Amino acid sequence: MHPAIALTGLLVSLGIPLPHSPIIHARPRASAPLPVMNANDNTASAGKLENGILNIHLDATKGVWYPEGPNGKSVETAAFAETGKAPTTPGPVIRVTLGAEVHATIHNSLDKPLIVLGLGDNRGVRDTLNVGVGETKEVRFTPTHAGTYYYAGQTDAGPFVSRYHDDSQLNGALIVDEPGATKKDRVFLISWWGILDSLSPTGLKAFTMVINGLSWPHTERIRMTQGDSATWRWINLTGVYHPMHLHGFYYRVDAKGDGVTDEYFAADQRRMAVTEIVAPGRTMQIAWSPTRPGNWIMHCHLAGHLSQNVALDTESGVAHNEMEGMHPSDRPHQMFGLVLGITVAPNGQIAKAPGAERKIRVYLRSQPNQYGDKVGFGFVVAGSREDRPGIKLAVPGSTLFLEKDQRVAITVINQSGIDNASIHWHGIELESYPDGVPGWSGSGKHIIPAIAPGDSLTVHFTPPRAGSFMYHSHFNEMTQIGSGAYAPIIVLNKGEKFDAEKDRILFISDGGVGLNVIAGPPAPVLLNGKALPDPIELRAGTTYRFRLFNLKNDDIEQIALLDENDKPITWRAVAKDGADLPASQSTLQPASLVFGSGEIYDFVYTPEKTEELKVRYGTRPYIVNVAVHVR
Numbered sequence: 001m002h003p004a005i006a007l008t009g010l011l012v013s014l015g016i017p018l019p020h021s022p023i024i025h026a027r028p029r030a031s032a033p034l035p036v037m038n039a040n041d042n043t044a045s046a047g048k049l050e051n052g053i054l055n056i057h058l059d060a061t062k063g064v065w066y067p068e069g070p071n072g073k074s075v076e077t078a079a080f081a082e083t084g085k086a087p088t089t090p091g092p093v094i095r096v097t098l099g100a101e102v103h104a105t106i107h108n109s110l111d112k113p114l115i116v117l118g119l120g121d122n123r124g125v126r127d128t129l130n131v132g133v134g135e136t137k138e139v140r141f142t143p144t145h146a147g148t149y150y151y152a153g154q155t156d157a158g159p160f161v162s163r164y165h166d167d168s169q170l171n172g173a174l175i176v177d178e179p180g181a182t183k184k185d186r187v188f189l190i191s192w193w194g195i196l197d198s199l200s201p202t203g204l205k206a207f208t209m210v211i212n213g214l215s216w217p218h219t220e221r222i223r224m225t226q227g228d229s230a231t232w233r234w235i236n237l238t239g240v241y242h243p244m245h246l247h248g249f250y251y252r253v254d255a256k257g258d259g260v261t262d263e264y265f266a267a268d269q270r271r272m273a274v275t276e277i278v279a280p281g282r283t284m285q286i287a288w289s290p291t292r293p294g295n296w297i298m299h300c301h302l303a304g305h306l307s308q309n310v311a312l313d314t315e316s317g318v319a320h321n322e323m324e325g326m327h328p329s330d331r332p333h334q335m336f337g338l339v340l341g342i343t344v345a346p347n348g349q350i351a352k353a354p355g356a357e358r359k360i361r362v363y364l365r366s367q368p369n370q371y372g373d374k375v376g377f378g379f380v381v382a383g384s385r386e387d388r389p390g391i392k393l394a395v396p397g398s399t400l401f402l403e404k405d406q407r408v409a410i411t412v413i414n415q416s417g418i419d420n421a422s423i424h425w426h427g428i429e430l431e432s433y434p435d436g437v438p439g440w441s442g443s444g445k446h447i448i449p450a451i452a453p454g455d456s457l458t459v460h461f462t463p464p465r466a467g468s469f470m471y472h473s474h475f476n477e478m479t480q481i482g483s484g485a486y487a488p489i490i491v492l493n494k495g496e497k498f499d500a501e502k503d504r505i506l507f508i509s510d511g512g513v514g515l516n517v518i519a520g521p522p523a524p525v526l527l528n529g530k531a532l533p534d535p536i537e538l539r540a541g542t543t544y545r546f547r548l549f550n551l552k553n554d555d556i557e558q559i560a561l562l563d564e565n566d567k568p569i570t571w572r573a574v575a576k577d578g579a580d581l582p583a584s585q586s587t588l589q590p591a592s593l594v595f596g597s598g599e600i601y602d603f604v605y606t607p608e609k610t611e612e613l614k615v616r617y618g619t620r621p622y623i624v625n626v627a628v629h630v631r
Contacts, residue, residue, distance in 0.1 A: 035086045037063030037079055039213030041220055042173055042187035046082050046092030053101045056094060057083040060116075060131070060153055060170060061109040065089060067193070067208045069218040073312040075193055075208075078110055079169040080153065089213040090189040091151070091172030094119075097179055098146050107136040110155060117160060118151030118174060124259030125160065125281075146181075147255065147262025148233040148283040149174040150189070161239040161280040168193045169213070171237045185231035185285075186222075188212055190278070190300075190338060192238045192310075196518055201318055202309055203518025209238070209300075209310045209337040216299075216306065216339035226293045226347040233285050236278040241556045242338065243596025244284070245275040245301040247424070247435050250579060251288035258282050268584035274427045274577045275301055275598035277556065293346035294432020294443045300338035301598030304517065304554040307478040310337035334438065334450070334475060341440065350431070357409040357460065360400070362423070364451075364473075364485060366416040367393045371512030371523075377416060377485040379423075379471065395529030396507050397487035404466045404493050410434075413456040420450035424474040425461065425489065426598065427578045434459030436474045450475050463491045467578030468547040468600050482513035482523060482553045490547075491578070502542060507549040508557050508617060517554065525552070525618050527626065535627040536615065543606040546571070552597045559617040561591035561605070561628070568592040569613065575602035 047056030058080050065075045080091030083105075096102055108114040108131040120127030121141045131137045143149075153170035154160050163170070173187045194207035211219050224230065231254075236242055250272045255264045259281055265271075278284045290296070299306055308314050361382035370376025370393065378393030380386045386394045402408060414421035424436035433442040436459075438450035451457050463469075472486035488505055490498055511524040511531055524531045538544060550557050561569050568590035573581055577600050580586075593601060607613075613628035 034062055034064045034076060037065040037077075037087045037089055037169070037213075039067075040088035040090050040093070041212050042090060042093050042189065044093065045095040047094065047104075049096075049100070052099075053103050054094070054096050055103045056092065057105045057107075058092065059083045059087075059107045059109055060114050061087050063087040065169065065193075065213070067210050067213065067215045067218070068312055069214070072218070075312075077166055077169050077193060078153075078155070080172055083107065089169040089171070089191065089210075091170070093173050093175065093187065094151065095173075095175045095177065095183075096143060097177050097181070098143060099179070101140060101142045103138075103140050105136055105138050106131055108133055112155040114153050114155055116151065116153045118149060118259060122260060123149045123174070126260050143176040145262065146176045146178045147257055147264070148187070148235065148285055149176065149257070149262065150235050150237060150259050150283070152237060159239075161237070164192055164194050164196075164239065171235075173233075173235060175233070185233055187233045187235070188340070189235040190238055190242060198516070198518040201515060203516040204309060206312055207310050208312050209305055211338060211340055215310065215312075215337050216335050216341070219340050222340060222342045223345070224290050224342065225345045226290060228344075229287065229289050231285065231287050233283065234278050235283050236280060239280050241277055241279050241302075241596060242300040242305065243275050243277045243302065243556070243598050244298060245426075245598045246288065246298045247296045247437070247441075248292065248294075248429060248432065249288055249290060249296070250274055250429075250577070251276075251286040253284065254287055255285040256282065257284075268582065271576055271581070271585060272579045273599075275596065275600075277594075277596040277599070290342070290344040292350055292429075292431060293344045294435075295437075295440050295447075296342040296344065296432060296435065297437055297440065298340045298342065299335075301596065302552075302554050303477040303481050303597070306335045306337045306339050308336060309478070309517065335477075343443075344432075352407065352462065355407065357407045358403075360408055360410045361413060362398075362400070362410055362471075363387075363413050363415050364421040364423075365393060366418055371483060374512055375418065375483060377419075377473070377480050377483045379485060379487050393484060395484045395526065396509065397484065399487055399505070400471060400489045401498060402463050402489060402491045404463055404491055406494075407460065407462040409458055409460050411456055411458040412451055414451045414453050417453050419480065420452055420475050422448070422450050422473065422475040423459075423471050425469070425471050427467075427469040427600065428461060428489070428491075429464050430461035434461050438475055465578065465580075466491045466493045466496070467575055467580065468549070468602055469578045470549055470551065470600065472551060478553055479513055481551060482510045484509075484529075486551050488547070488549060503545045503547070504536070505547050505549070506559070506615070507551070508559065509551045510553050513553070522555075522622070523553070525557070525622055525624060527615075527617060527624065531624075533624070533626045535629055538607050538613075538628060538630045540607050540609050540630055543604055545574070546603045546605065548593065548595070548601045548603070550595050550597055550599050555619060556594060556596045557617060558592070558594050558619060559615065560593070562614050562616055564612055569605065571603040571605040573601065574604055576600070
């Protein structure tokens, strides 16, 4: 089920009305003007540390917020401020060293009673403080574990992760450092604000998703130098999942938490990823190093979370003619929402693979009425079995087979006739220019453009490792990806052959674009391009490699391989996002997986006997079972 639909059902069940008010609420003329709410980059710690005690004074108040920059639309909403200062979103950072005491006062300047959670010995939802209108409450606590935590406030009933309107910016980071920590990390808090309207074309009246209080292209530009090391903390205080994807590089997942506890993984359990889910109310700490210069991005891989659905400059999520006239110089990249731009300055040379390039041609094509009355898109590799006249576009598109350390020159030809094209080579460690974000990837004046219909562009890169990857559209992603513009990439070692009998691709995606994210219906879930997949045939005693891909536009997915009693069989994990797992993580485990858009997993399984199994995937109530016959 789409997370927004689930959220709506939850709100209704709790008796919470769905607001339909305009973006800026009318205020009596006699009222004093509200202060401008500043975006907080979470780099400055709030309060004053004296004699081992951090004293901080917070005020919950209202302000005028500009999530799309000073020239964009504004929102009146609540947030925290240090007493005597303007409110910020996120709220002031509370940062202490392990063992120090926090002495906080919280004043409620709002017109409703306030519940504050996360400020106490137990942190998170285990600590709540009730503050009446006009009241000030005091709390003291001494953190006992280092990690990434948060505090939040709400004035309406219901789970705090369901706050998406007036309370949605009542958030702040609480960071507890080990003694002697360098504090060179960065903290990124994801929040949202919106008004739902199930009768509008999209189900939204107005909506925005932000990182540290700002929506792309207004999010902070992160500037680094090639070879730097970075530690980033992510906090998700929205009610939906965010699979966070880093272009061009792997990052190491060091810790995950829920606001109450923060689990640091042992060194041999720290996994490498290019995409990792951060669930509602959860935190994640990652480490990475940019080894190549240029412009890169890290973003939520749910296409709806970087689409015009989360742009306030639309009318109910639909673009209008005046949209580009509002502040066009701020919007050269055709994305919105949860995107973080990273610019890496050069510091040394990048070695290129020797030898001749292998030349490949990839077409973006379209086909009318592929999803009802809606157009379909697809990628076709020249010379592949899909590259034949008069046949329906394959979904997913042509699998692209590459060789480790073999440089390629891929010419992308836009034969769609109706939309621009750009391809992101997902998970491949490459140079910045071919990374595929039009108007951004590259450096200086050498920036990759979108490819107009009838035009073409050639990119060059060398895949440095064998594994499972994918390529997909990075232009008008919600429409093009939802309508078929994606396909697997299999990178093989030199001399290795792909055996389609033993090497099985399971690619989960959407069967078209679900336009109304509240009223639905959502697009059907596809497995290898089919809503009702064919049975899977296996042979006992044969070892199979299952390559699992998820490219759903707006949801996470569950998939399992079950026995006749609906119990998961056991398989072995061998790779994540194309990177082979170390021996300590390549373990036997139940064949049941929850994974987000942009995540890729490889497992191996050897059926021992003749039996009937099933692959089950989807999220309730849309569950699909596919028969697996072991002969």
